[in-house]
Amino acid sequence: MRIAVYILLVVPSLIGAALLWDHVAVDKLFYCSDSCGPIDFIPPFVHSVAGDHYIAPAWFVWVLWTALLVLALALPAVAIGGSSWIYGFAKRTQKAS
Numbered sequence: 001m002r003i004a005v006y007i008l009l010v011v012p013s014l015i016g017a018a019l020l021w022d023h024v025a026v027d028k029l030f031y032c033s034d035s036c037g038p039i040d041f042i043p044p045f046v047h048s049v050a051g052d053h054y055i056a057p058a059w060f061v062w063v064l065w066t067a068l069l070v071l072a073l074a075l076p077a078v079a080i081g082g083s084s085w086i087y088g089f090a091k092r093t094q095k096a097s
Contacts, residue, residue: 013076025045032052
């Protein structure tokens with residue numbers, strides 16, 4: 001059950017990360033001549049097309065992208081774990097009283 005809920009939550013989390021990446025990184029940290037909006041979240045960010053280039057250092061773009069991906073994958077897991085803990089705590093408290 002938790003896996004199904006995780007999958008249901010990770011999809012909007014990844015979409016949110018892609019939208020945030022499009023707002024924060026595209027044309028600010030790198031320039032891609034064939035930019036496709038939120039799909040730019042999928043690497044590579046800079047292609048071998050003339051004109052594509054990194055504005056910020058490439059390592060910084062990759063570190064930021066990795067952190068955003070980890071956050072997008074971890075957020076649903078933390079939400080499920082937190083809600084499971086709260087539910088278990090409430091159940092134990094109710095049973096004790």
